[in-house]
Every structure is written in C-alpha cells, then in structure tokens.
Amino acid sequence: MKSTLTPAAKLGNTISATTVDFTVGRTQHSVDVPAGIQCAYLEGGSGSGRWVVDDLSFLDKASGIYTDAENYGIPVNADNVGDQRAPTVR
Numbered sequence: 147m148k149s150t151l152t153p154a155a156k157l158g159n160t161i162s163a164t165t166v167d168f169t170v171g172r173t174q175h176s177v178d179v180p181a182g183i184q185c186a187y188l189e190g191g192s193g194s195g196r197w198v199v200d201d202l203s204f205l206d207k208a209s210g211i212y213t214d215a216e217n218y219g220i221p222v223n224a225d226n227v228g229d230q231r232a233p234t235v236r
Contacts (some may be wrong), residue, residue: 154186155195157234158227166199168221170214177211177220180204185222186233197222 163181167174179199186200198219205212 152188152190154200154233155189156187156230156232157200158185158187158197158230159183160185160222161226161228164226166220166222170218173210173214175211175214177205177215179220179222185227188219197224197227
C-alpha cells in the first residue's frame, strides 16, 4: 500500500554539498547531496518537523537508495538549508 506524500510546509536549497547517512530498517545508506539541491520542510512527526531532500534527480532511479529516499526521505541538517520560501503548487 502506497502512502500519501506529506505536503511541504516550506522549501529551501542546500547551502553546501554534504554526505548524509540514513537508515531504513536494517539498510544503511550514505549519500552525497550536492549544493543547491531543493529540500522540503515536512511538519509533524515525533519532533516539530524535518528537512528532507525534495529533488532526487542526482540519484539513479533504478537504485535502492532512490526508492528509500523517495519513500522515507533523505534527512538534511536545518543549518545547511538556505533560500527558505513558501512552497509552490505542483
């Protein structure tokens, strides 16, 4: 069963390139996120919200990393997100 995409509360872009480690189940991923990639702030959850990579164009769509990133999100440190703005209608 596919879940519903959480709407972004705001958008931003990564300030600098960074390597992000994230885990889905028992699978650990390490991803190099380029500077300038669009990120989305998702409100709710166990905390007050979190930034995740929104533009996955730098990943191979046939990879397991892409699937996990699309379904669970690649977390991004809020200190590395600039140009914050209201989301646009897609």
